Amino acid sequence: MIDQSQFYDKKMAFFTLGCRLNFAETSTIGRQLAEAGFRKVKAGEKADICVINTCTVTDLADKKSRQAIHRLIRQHPSAFIVVTGCYAQLKPEEVSSLEGVDLVLGANEKFDILHYVDSLEKRSTAEIQHIDSDQLQSFFPSLSHDDRTRFFLKVQDGCDYQCSYCTIPKARGHSRNGTIADTVALARKAAEEGAQEIVLTGVNIGDFGRSTSESFFDLIRALDEVEGIVRYRIGSVEPNLLTHEIIAFVATSKRFAPHFHIPLQSGSNHVLGLMRRRYQRELFEEKVQEIKRLLPNAFIGVDVIVGMNGETEADFEDAMEFIRRLPVSQLHVFTYSERLNTKALEIADTLPQAVRKQRSDRMHALSDEKLNIFYKENIGSQAVVLWEANHKGEMMTGFTENYLHIAAPYDRSRINTLEQVILSDFTESLTANGWIGFQVTR
Structure with missing residues (x-):
């Protein structure tokens, strides 16, 4: 002992x-x-x-x-x-x-x-x-509490997908989760500790229920009833697991924010096949269009990988054009890197680092365009911002329900409080870091 x-x-x-x-x-x-x-x-x-x-x-x-x-x-x-x-x-x-x-x-x-x-x-x-990872069977619940405004709630761990580029299943093991009852209890604990917003996290959270015969849809319905929490944000959900009932529920729920994060990885069906993803881009587009139909102001973040082994110039241009026409808000761009013991290494056609970087730069530029358009679409609208403890110089910051970044003169008393604001204009130069967001006055 x-x-x-x-x-x-x-x-x-x-x-x-x-x-x-x-x-x-x-x-x-x-x-x-x-x-x-x-x-x-x-x-x-x-x-x-x-x-x-x-x-x-x-x-x-x-x-x-x-x-x-x-x-x-x-x-x-x-x-x-x-x-x-x-x-x-x-x-x-x-x-x-x-x-x-x-x-x-x-x-x-x-x-x-x-x-x-x-x-x-x-x-x-x-x-x-x-x-070894194949022996990982236990689920250990986790709840962050360092920021009393936004908490991260772990609802799932591991992944049973075998995407050809990814080592995470080897690092995290098989998909597993706790019970809905235990997860709801943690959400209540967060509310008692002053959390206003909870972000649901995991490796493949749409796969919740794999080890308890429940479902992610059942989980979010139960969490929506927890008093004291103002908002939930759903972490990354695979497009084939983002069901119509989940989207419809978020559109009418009491507490779930109009904010989705969906990994696309490639806008080329050929590359999706090389990646061993479980969908084609048509399904992805269908889910995005449904979100925008039910929640026109929803923020949609998208993961994209560029430079994958076997990705031709035509594949990349096809992916760029597909993503360009999607009404998504921002891209999280990753440059492919070789990982030991992955199937992608068996694909012979590798790309020089210079080509990967050039494609990454172009995809990042497209992301900037998307985010700029999303902010412009929200000019003139009303929103509710949750002020955070973080501040940049004399400005405090927070996020609206649809993940618009807002800044206002620092006022410590407003931390962890809600404020309705009118979004009159936004700036890309509020800080030297190229911060983009709306600035409001009081």
């Missing part, structure tokens, strides 16, 4: 890479450590333990994970270094070989961190606690 009294008032630091799911899980790990006596490190302090929650969706994500590990070690040279997350699950030996790492925890083990941290003494050789 570990003597947890040794951890009283010890200082902890975290760094999270990747998706909202990782942020929710980091929050759960942090809560466990806090209950054992650890406190968050303050500015200028050195941590006694550092936890790095990594990502492995691309080669760049692996590189950023390594950089984060090295940076935390430099910033906290005496700290006990724990590395977990998808990169640690997929490549534990590689992570353990990094100088300064003390403990590598896999996807299951990270939720029992105190079981493996028996002391904070640095180790000469990193310890690995890890099981």
Whole structure:
């Protein structure tokens, strides 16, 4: 039995890479450590333990994970270094070989961190606690609570899809979830802690119910009845799992925002086939058109991968033209990178990095056009903004129900409150970072 009294008032630091799911899980790990006596490190302090929650969706994500590990070690040279997350699950030996790492925890083990941290003494050789992904069967619920305005609620984990470019099923295991009752209980807990908005997160959340014989539709109907939550946002849902009943329900629900995130990955049916996706673009277009018919002001974010092995110039131009005519709001563009043990490596026709970058630049430019059009469409409309603690200089920011970014003069008393605003105009130069959004005056 570990003597947890040794951890009283010890200082902890975290760094999270990747998706909202990782942020929710980091929050759960942090809560466990806090209950054992650890406190968050303050500015200028050195941590006694550092936890790095990594990502492995691309080669760049692996590189950023390594950089984060090295940076935390430099910033906290005496700290006990724990590395977990998808990169640690997929490549534990590689992570353990990094100088300064003390403990590598896999996807299951990270939720029992105190079981493996028996002391904070640095180790000469990193310890690995890890099981293979095909053995991952347990579901560990997570709820972020670092931002009292927006919470991330983990509703599902893992993926049974075998897309040819993706390693996430190998890092996260099979699709699994908790029960609706347990998930609703977490939503109620978030409401008690002051959450106004909850984002539903997971790897493939539309597949909710795989391990409990329930459905995602049943889940959102139950969550819609939780008092105290103003808004829910649905995380990424596969187009073949975004059913007509889900779209119709969001259009008439009490709390679900008109905001969808749908991974397209390619606007070319040929490339979708190479990717082993479970739909063709005609289905995707049908879902987008249905959303816009029922919710004309809905925000629709779309994931797109460019430069996939086998993607010809004609394929790319076909995809560009298809996406250009879709009434979507913004693209999240990823440049294809080779991943070990994926079927895409069996496709002979690889593209030079320069070609991939050129296609990425063009797709990003199209995304900017889409977002600009979406903002212009909303000029003159009324919306309700939820003000957040984040601020840029003297301006505080928040989002409307359909994910329009709003700024106004900072007023601390308005954090986590709702305000109805008129969207008169928007700017692309509110900050030096090229921020786009509406600015309102009071």
